[in-house]
Amino acid sequence: MDQITAAASAARTAAVTLARAERVTKDAALTAAAAALRAAKPELMAANAADLAAAPDLTAAFRDRLTLTPSRIEAMATGLDDIAALPDPVGRLLSEWTRPNGLVIRRIAQPLGVIGMIFESRPNVAADAAALCLKAGSAIILRGGRESFRSVGAIHTCLLQGLAEAGLPEACIQIAPDTDRAFVGSMLAASGLIDLIIPRGGKSLVNRVLAEARVPVLAHAEGLCHTYVDGAADPAMARKILADAKMRRLTVCGATETLLIDARVAPFLLPLLVGDLAALGCDFRADARARAIIPALPAATDDDFATEWLDAILNIAVVDGVAGALSHIRRFGSEHTEAIVTEDEAAATAFLDGLDAAVGLWNASTQFCDGGEFGFGAEIGIATGRLHARGPVGLEQLCTFRYQVVGTGQVRG
Amino acid sequence: MDQITAAASAARTAAVTLARAERVTKDAALTAAAAALRAAKPELMAANAADLAAAPDLTAAFRDRLTLTPSRIEAMATGLDDIAALPDPVGRLLSEWTRPNGLVIRRIAQPLGVIGMIFESRPNVAADAAALCLKAGSAIILRGGRESFRSVGAIHTCLLQGLAEAGLPEACIQIAPDTDRAFVGSMLAASGLIDLIIPRGGKSLVNRVLAEARVPVLAHAEGLCHTYVDGAADPAMARKILADAKMRRLTVCGATETLLIDARVAPFLLPLLVGDLAALGCDFRADARARAIIPALPAATDDDFATEWLDAILNIAVVDGVAGALSHIRRFGSEHTEAIVTEDEAAATAFLDGLDAAVGLWNASTQFCDGGEFGFGAEIGIATGRLHARGPVGLEQLCTFRYQVVGTGQVRG
Structure with a gap:
């Protein structure tokens, strides 16, 4: 000491x-x-x-x-x-x-x-x-x-x-x-x-x-980030974003660990997403509803959904719309970064407003959670607490403030 | 638990x-x-x-x-x-x-x-x-x-x-x-x-x-606030501000506990200030330089200068200009609220820029450190830490923030 x-x-x-x-x-x-x-x-x-x-x-x-x-x-x-x-x-x-x-x-x-x-x-x-x-x-x-x-x-x-x-x-x-x-x-x-x-x-x-x-x-202790592919997602955009969000860099805290996919589109879109990522060398942990669509997927436990892999492993859960996605995220998320892919503005708004995470993205990769990408020039890290700063911590977030009060003799009296 | x-x-x-x-x-x-x-x-x-x-x-x-x-x-x-x-x-x-x-x-x-x-x-x-x-x-x-x-x-x-x-x-x-x-x-x-x-x-x-x-x-653990009366102070303003800063309400954390007075004006201004406050029922603890001007003042110890009286007691120290005031404040202050009374803008700037306190005032009473007076409508308290909020904590300071990022399919690639 x-x-x-x-x-x-x-x-x-x-x-x-x-x-x-x-x-x-x-x-x-x-x-x-x-x-x-x-x-x-x-x-x-x-x-x-x-x-x-x-x-x-x-x-x-x-x-x-x-x-x-x-x-x-x-x-x-x-x-x-x-x-x-x-x-x-x-x-x-x-x-x-x-x-x-x-x-x-x-x-x-x-x-x-x-x-x-x-x-x-x-x-x-x-x-x-x-x-x-x-x-x-x-x-x-x-x-x-x-x-x-x-x-x-x-x-x-x-x-x-x-x-x-x-x-x-x-x-x-x-x-x-x-x-x-x-x-x-x-x-x-x-x-x-x-x-x-x-x-x-x-x-x-x-x-x-x-x-x-x-x-x-x-x-931030953990970046357990989710990408939710909504029923109204553009499929091509969803494929591009998920591949980037999961596979661009595996070990960054903004990497997606879990794909949440709307039950409305899962039957035809999930096989495409899984195929894309498998081709990039990704492994999977899937819930029962996802395995009902693609039986070959390994089963996910709750522990899997709570795991920040930082590796070529993707958790998958089929959910019922934005409410289902938010409920999963509230249970397993780390209040770091969450994304929705959708063409439906109402769904996007409901998702973004329903999050408690530091960063919510609409139609963009979770890997954008980065001080440089936010325009901060550089970052010293990411914060997931609720006080002072959240998200990327750059020069501005490394400052506090003070008040200067200029009077002409005022008293409270 | x-x-x-x-x-x-x-x-x-x-x-x-x-x-x-x-x-x-x-x-x-x-x-x-x-x-x-x-x-x-x-x-x-x-x-x-x-x-x-x-x-x-x-x-x-x-x-x-x-x-x-x-x-x-x-x-x-x-x-x-x-x-x-x-x-x-x-x-x-x-x-x-x-x-x-x-x-x-x-x-x-x-x-x-x-x-x-x-x-x-x-x-x-x-x-x-x-x-x-x-x-x-x-x-x-x-x-x-x-x-x-x-x-x-x-x-x-x-x-x-x-x-x-x-x-x-x-x-x-x-x-x-x-x-x-x-x-x-x-x-x-x-x-x-x-x-x-x-x-x-x-x-x-x-x-x-x-x-x-x-x-x-x-x-805030403590509001050990100082009012510094500079050599270029308007004497009438200094008298009015000090009386308010010390005596308006004795038990608020923004009450002045210590008067710092510039040696250039202390010989004639200190007796007036002391006279004003004595008439309001205030007692004093003064350093040797102040007692050289008014020998009847009780002597102050370092412990006195470190005491938040919250009572009708005022510490007094004679200092050499802004630098002397800042040096005293750095030693004894609680980073809460500090005021300078001066007509000299350069002195005011040097004082305000030299402070580490949450609130610095120029030509106004320290008792203005208050959420209502800041225009916040109400306050839940005052903060003297350096993270998140400093000074009065009102509705805005009781909030955190989050980021919402809207894209059109961007990936980092």
């Missing part, structure tokens, strides 16, 4: 300076850090090689996430340049009104303060998250998975060069001092020291953070 | 209905509840008399807060009518934009879901809070101080009549089933069942909630 108190206190002091930094200063730090990353490719590759050598027993997927390549380093640097090019979210006038007594009230975007980022062994997250927080005027404390300790350290060195060249305090971007797991616990307990924790990684990491944190958290 | 699980599950189901209720339905419930309160004056007075009789050893202030009178009951009813007259915050289009690929993205205000309200033995809070949550489309679970159990029960009966007349589910407004303290603990632990906890009461109540809650909280 001493370590986190020291780190957070330094971050708080740095954040006061950073909150008042001009856009040009923050952008200079970002572009200088990008240049430093490009210049440090050999050092980054060496640090990453040492990380990989120290953990020989990783799964292939884990190893892939941990691995840096010259093109991945270039992508990190480009990401920093891209964030430098985004508008400054700090100081935006969000609204302004005048009261009958003449008081002018302004609501102004302001940095959150100190953000703690807890992520798995995927070193590029360190650069992305630090850059977004810097641009949003908040200090960040990064704690990556321990297998990535050397890689994150080497990236951090480049980020510090950027801060130094722009004359910003080093403590704007800090990393965990060691790989001790206790540091994560201290971050989660640092109420009053850290303003917001953002976890990024698998469900177990996020659930641990949600269960233990004494600090506000923005996160 | 069983009780809260049952209550919150019922609330969740009711909230789904309430979230989709038309404005006219919600307003009908509010006006019917107001009529029921007016009609039930005898029953309310009897319940309140029983509460008062059961707790003979209360302090005068506690007793006053607990006491219902016919005019206080009328004020509760009027409060409900006023909330019925406010615009519906649910379903507002907060923003809308179109992406280059043609996707139309809309951000729409939506109810939070289930709100838990924990408050001290002040029965009118039950009616105010329930009405605001109802209008904002969220179900509420009320847990008032145990001394007010019968009074809150009688108010609840009237609120239920309103719901019944409007055809809304009873579970939209629930009260704690008994006075057992364990229920509060269960509410605080009800992560996933309750979406937001709002505590209202003294510092110890709020601090307990902040320390124990596993559910997001909107609250």
Whole structure:
């Protein structure tokens, strides 16, 4: 706890300076850090090689996430340049009104303060998250998975060069001092020291953070997204959207896990949808009504419908219209992203209005739930809670606000 | 925990209905509840008399807060009518934009879901809070101080009549089933069942909630507000504002607790300010620089500067300009409300931009930190955290949002 108190206190002091930094200063730090990353490719590759050598027993997927390549380093640097090019979210006038007594009230975007980022062994997250927080005027404390300790350290060195060249305090971007797991616990307990924790990684990491944190958290534990193909869907559009929603990228949180199909069209459309996805290598878990149409489909259990596969497996349920779809989604959904495919505006409206999810889509792929696709430029993650931000979390969502009230001597009397 | 699980599950189901209720339905419930309160004056007075009789050893202030009178009951009813007259915050289009690929993205205000309200033995809070949550489309679970159990029960009966007349589910407004303290603990632990906890009461109540809650909280633990009188202040305005900020109402969280005065004007202005407030019955705790000007002032300790008096006591410190004021505020402030009195726009800007508080005022009384004064119509409290809402929490701040995305078959590809 001493370590986190020291780190957070330094971050708080740095954040006061950073909150008042001009856009040009923050952008200079970002572009200088990008240049430093490009210049440090050999050092980054060496640090990453040492990380990989120290953990020989990783799964292939884990190893892939941990691995840096010259093109991945270039992508990190480009990401920093891209964030430098985004508008400054700090100081935006969000609204302004005048009261009958003449008081002018302004609501102004302001940095959150100190953000703690807890992520798995995927070193590029360190650069992305630090850059977004810097641009949003908040200090960040990064704690990556321990297998990535050397890689994150080497990236951090480049980020510090950027801060130094722009004359910003080093403590704007800090990393965990060691790989001790206790540091994560201290971050989660640092109420009053850290303003917001953002976890990024698998469900177990996020659930641990949600269960233990004494600090506000923005996160999504799960993206159990549904695509509902309505009786009034354009069949060609439904086929195109479902293939994208499920198969474009299997492991993103906005990937569709369950197809809900209206009983009115299931008999002729379900075989086409299943055929399309089978051709793309997808497997299925289907309810009894779907299996009555295609008996070869494996049977789905309730556990299947509650599973975020992140893999080439699609749950299928036949439902009775929008009401049936909403009822299934209310039972199994994760309030992340849900889509309807229909040409019937009334059905679309009933579906969208009936959802509690962060994002509802009409005639588009669930994989659009993404800060870049929303036009935010970049995102630090997706939020499925109900407070502060929902859906993609970009620069604007990384800000809070304050009121400035301008008077001419008013008193309440 | 069983009780809260049952209550919150019922609330969740009711909230789904309430979230989709038309404005006219919600307003009908509010006006019917107001009529029921007016009609039930005898029953309310009897319940309140029983509460008062059961707790003979209360302090005068506690007793006053607990006491219902016919005019206080009328004020509760009027409060409900006023909330019925406010615009519906649910379903507002907060923003809308179109992406280059043609996707139309809309951000729409939506109810939070289930709100838990924990408050001290002040029965009118039950009616105010329930009405605001109802209008904002969220179900509420009320847990008032145990001394007010019968009074809150009688108010609840009237609120239920309103719901019944409007055809809304009873579970939209629930009260704690008994006075057992364990229920509060269960509410605080009800992560996933309750979406937001709002505590209202003294510092110890709020601090307990902040320390124990596993559910997001909107609250202010403390309103340690400062009024800074700058060297360029209009002396007459400074006298008028300080008298209001400190003395208008002593016990509101926006009351000024500390006067910071610029060393440039302290020698002649401080005696006037102290004289004004002394005439109003105020006592003082002053730093050495202030006592050098007025030796009769009692000395202030650091503990005094850290104390929210909520009483006729004013801390005084002489500071060197805006920088000195900000440095004092950063050390002792509670990020609630801070004011500057000055005719110098540059000083005002430096002060307002340098604050981290929810509300900064220029040439106005700190007692303007209030939902009604901000034009929100009513408030459920003040928030000093950095997530979701800051400052007065009215109907809009009791909402979350969701995205609706309208496409024409777009896929990410």
